[in-house]
Amino acid sequence: MTDSAQPRVFLVDxxxxxxxxxxxxxxxxxxxxxEADEVEAAIEMILERTPDVVLLDVHMPDGGGQAVxxxxxxxxxxxKFLALSVSDASxxxxxxxxxxxxxxxxxxxxxxxxxxxxxRIAAGDVVFSPRLAGFVLDxxxxxSDDHPLVIADPDLDQxxxxxxxxxxxxxxxxxxKDIAKELTISTKTVESHVSSVLRKLQLSSRYQLSHWASxxxxx
Amino acid sequence: MSITTSSHAVVGTPLRPLRRGxxxxxxxxxxxGFATRLGIKERNIRVIFALLTxxxxxxxxxxxxxxxxxxxxxxxxxxxxxxxxxxxEAQLVLVAFIATIVLIxxxxxxxxxxxxxxxxxxxLSVFAGVAVWRGASLDERGHLTEFFDTAPFIGGAFSKSRxxxxxxxxxxxxxxxxxxxxxxxxxxxWGSAGSAIIGTAVLVVGVLVLFAPWWLQNVRELTSExxxxxxxxxxxxxxxxxxxxxxxxLTLIERAAANEGDVVRLARNQERELRQWLFSPExxxxxxxxxxxxxxxxxxxxxxxxxxxxxxxxxxxxxxxERVSTLVAAAREAAINAAxxxxxxxxxxxxxxxxxTISIFVRDQGVGFDLDAIPADRxxxxxxxRQRMTQLGGEAIxxxxxxxxxxxxxxxxxxx
Numbered sequence: 001m002t003d004s005a006q007p008r009v010f011l012v013d014x015x016x017x018x019x020x021x022x023x024x025x026x027x028x029x030x031x032x033x034x035e036a037d038e039v040e041a042a043i044e045m046i047l048e049r050t051p052d053v054v055l056l057d058v059h060m061p062d063g064g065g066q067a068v069x070x071x072x073x074x075x076x077x078x079x080k081f082l083a084l085s086v087s088d089a090s091x092x093x094x095x096x097x098x099x100x101x102x103x104x105x106x107x108x109x110x111x112x113x114x115x116x117x118x119x120r121i122a123a124g125d126v127v128f129s130p131r132l133a134g135f136v137l138d139x140x141x142x143x144s145d146d147h148p149l150v151i152a153d154p155d156l157d158q159x160x161x162x163x164x165x166x167x168x169x170x171x172x173x174x175x176x177k178d179i180a181k182e183l184t185i186s187t188k189t190v191e192s193h194v195s196s197v198l199r200k201l202q203l204s205s206r207y208q209l210s211h212w213a214s215x216x217x218x219x
Numbered sequence: 220m221s222i223t224t225s226s227h228a229v230v231g232t233p234l235r236p237l238r239r240g241x242x243x244x245x246x247x248x249x250x251x252g253f254a255t256r257l258g259i260k261e262r263n264i265r266v267i268f269a270l271l272t273x274x275x276x277x278x279x280x281x282x283x284x285x286x287x288x289x290x291x292x293x294x295x296x297x298x299x300x301x302x303x304x305x306x307x308e309a310q311l312v313l314v315a316f317i318a319t320i321v322l323i324x325x326x327x328x329x330x331x332x333x334x335x336x337x338x339x340x341x342x343l344s345v346f347a348g349v350a351v352w353r354g355a356s357l358d359e360r361g362h363l364t365e366f367f368d369t370a371p372f373i374g375g376a377f378s379k380s381r382x383x384x385x386x387x388x389x390x391x392x393x394x395x396x397x398x399x400x401x402x403x404x405x406x407x408x409w410g411s412a413g414s415a416i417i418g419t420a421v422l423v424v425g426v427l428v429l430f431a432p433w434w435l436q437n438v439r440e441l442t443s444e445x446x447x448x449x450x451x452x453x454x455x456x457x458x459x460x461x462x463x464x465x466x467x468x469l470t471l472i473e474r475a476a477a478n479e480g481d482v483v484r485l486a487r488n489q490e491r492e493l494r495q496w497l498f499s500p501e502x503x504x505x506x507x508x509x510x511x512x513x514x515x516x517x518x519x520x521x522x523x524x525x526x527x528x529x530x531x532x533x534x535x536x537x538x539x540x541e542r543v544s545t546l547v548a549a550a551r552e553a554a555i556n557a558a559x560x561x562x563x564x565x566x567x568x569x570x571x572x573x574x575x576t577i578s579i580f581v582r583d584q585g586v587g588f589d590l591d592a593i594p595a596d597r598x599x600x601x602x603x604x605r606q607r608m609t610q611l612g613g614e615a616i617x618x619x620x621x622x623x624x625x626x627x628x629x630x631x632x633x634x635x
Contacts, residue, residue: 089497108490130567134532137571141535171532172580172626173567 007122010051011035012042012068013084014060018107022055022084025111030118039063043071050076052122058085058096066099073100082121090135098202103127125191126198133170136201140164159197166193238292239285246366247286247351276340283347291359298354311433312350318429319346322422464492480526487522511536513547514570514579517554521566525558528565535572537633542611546577546631549607549615553581553627561585561625575633582626587619604629 009030013019014037023032033051036042039062046054046068056065063070065083072079083101085093086108093104103121105114106129117127128136140159159167162183169179176194180187240251243261250268254261272278290297296304303309323339355363468489475481495515511533518529537543550568557566563585570579601617604627608615613631 130530130532130569134534134569137534168569168571171534172569173530173582173584 006031007052007118008033008049009118010042010046010049010054012037012046012054012060012065013057014038015057018057022114026115026118029115039067042068046072046079047075050079052078052080053118054079054081055118056081056083056096056101058083058092065096065101069096069099069101080121080124082117082127090138093132093135094139094201097132097198100202102198103129104132105129106131126194128167128170128194128197130171130173133167136197137164137167137171139201159200163193163197166190167197170194237289239289241292244362246363247282248291249282249285249289252285252289252292276344279344280340280347283344283351286351287347287354291356294356294358298351301356302350302354308353312353314429315346315349318426319343325422460496464489464496484522484526487528488519491519491522508538509536510539510543510547510570510572510577513539513544514550514568517547517551517568520551521554521558525555527558527563529554530565530567531570532568533570535570537572537577540634542631542634543577545607545611546579546613546629549604549629550579550581550627552604553579553629557581557583557585557625557627560588563624573633577631577633579629580626581629582624584624587621587623587625589621590617590619 007030009026009032011019011022011032012035013022016037019035019037023035026032030053033049034045036045039060042054054068056068058065060067065081069081073081081101081103083093083096083104084107085096085104086106097104103117103126105117105127109117109129120127165183166179169182174182176187176190179190183190237256238252239248240255240261241248243251243254245251245265250264251261253259253264257264268278268282270278271281287299288297290300301308302312319342323342326338352360352363468485472482472485475485514531514533518531521527522529539547550570554566554568557563561583563583565583567582568579569582571577604617605615608629608631611631613629616628616630617625618628619625
């Protein structure tokens with residue numbers, strides 16, 4: 001980080017209005033090192049400038065945020081990605097997390113909340129919005145009686161009771177601090193639980209993760 | 220001295236132009252046209268044509284001729300003019316005409332008895348029918364399709380129903396049987412009937428060669444027309460939705476521009492609606508048959524009525540019964556309470572449907588209150604939430620403190 005402790009941020013969004021809105025809200029608090037309005041330019045510039053945090057639009061022409069992640073995630077190891085979206089199609093959100101994003105927020109998030117999220121991502125934390133927590137709980141749900149689960153790797157394919165508890169509290173609108181207080185654990189422990197959920201989400205090969213959305217409609 | 224030219228050359232009944240009728244027509248409007256022109260009842264004219272038909276089919280022939288030659292009321296050109304305006308059409312119709320004539324002459328010279336002279340007027344009429352269809356305006360075609368669709372026999376035969384199929388098979392098989400029977404009469408299957416069959420086959424092939432391109436083109440036109448129509452319908456439903464919801468909301472936002480609260484409320488409302496339409500149309504249609512749909516209604520109503528943002532997260536879904544509806548009603552009370560009293564700008568609702576329980580959490584980060592000193596006007600609501608949950612065999616836990624928000628936890632065991 002060059003300028004004191006301000007994280008270096010790169011913006012990827014194909015809508016000029018959204019970019020300028022975000023820029024206006026976060027400009028004073030972070031160091032904006034560039035922006036791109038298409039997948040190809042984004043890939044090139046992220047690799048060149050290695051920002052600390054990339055704010056990544058989920059929906060763009062030519063593959064969207066996922067395409068950027070696929071091309072960049074292995075090469076820019078110090079860069080972390082925060083997915084931004086207007087939509088809440090659960091499959092989109094889960095896929096972008098599985099592709100390597102470390103957090104997900106909707107675009108109507110308030111300025112201070114977004115800045116907070118960027119700092120936490122830059123510090124290595126995982127940012128789960130209540131809605132994302134709900135999606136993840138759904139994705140890891142134990143399944144109904146009609147769809148018994150085949151669990152390939154219990155370490156990766158199931159959430160522990162504590163992780164489940166933490167996710168439920170996030171979904172209920174609790175901040176990490178509130179969660180720590182509620183469960184009488186430290187904030188650091190809360191963070192490590194969320195990180196572990198993210199790891200499971202990204203590494204799990206669970207059949208249901210790729211198909212859970214369609215299965216949910218069947219139930 | 221002056222010369223006066225009267226603009227009304229004919230005194231008495233003004234002579235109406237002879238046009239085929241539009242409003243008083245059954246098929247082509249020829250009889251209707253004559254009726255209008257001559258001031259006679261349509262029925263009389265129809266009877267005359269029917270009687271003329273008895274004389275070697277003269278009535279039908281006359282009718283078809285008039286159909287081709289007379290201009291339809293409200294249109295510019297007669298069907299025959301219409302045909303000759305387009306070179307391709309004119310060629311096609313001429314070829315068809317020549318083919319008909321050749322067919323008639325062949326039948327006459329081979330001495331086939333065509334029902335005592337009714338044959339050639341019928342064939343000519345069929346030709347005229349084809350010509351009419353080719354030359355008719357779109358409007359008239361519409362009228363004709365409608366006529367044939369609703370006609371008791373033809374419409375039935377061409378419908379795709381089981382009845383139509385049976386009708387087609389019976390009529391087709393009957394005709395084939397009669398045809399074979401006729402051929403047999405000519406003189407044994409291997410006698411002159413053989414050459415008659417060959418002759419017929421050649422005739423059919425000839426007709427096919429003449430008409431196949433025209434027929435194929437017609438079919439192609441129809442399919443592309445149908446595809447076009449489907450696309451247009453899809454577009455229309457899209458446009459209708461965008462118009463009904465999005466455009467209306469944008470107009471409302473413009474008008475409410477001065478009032479920030481209203482603008483936010485409208486935008487949120489529209490966002491929620493559009494998202495639902497795009498991502499989960501099934502909950503829109505099944506709002507009453509899905510637990511998530513029921514809870515979504517709380518989100519909608521609280522945001523609309525109190526201008527407070529509702530952050531709704533749902534995990535799992537089920538088909539609601541009476542108990543679930545009561546649970547949702549309790550949650551609604553809690554959400555309205557939070558929106559009304561907490562002074563917070565947003566309320567979080569989290570629901571989870573598990574195999575044995577259903578839980579709903581309603582949380583705000585507003586002013587909170589002292590549970591032991593509930594104001595009199597709020598006691599009733601707290602009671603109504605608690606009472607409902609006790610009835611359901613579940614429980615309601617209210618966590619609150621002055622200055623640190625409120626959370627209402629509703630947990631209900633599911634009936635098995």
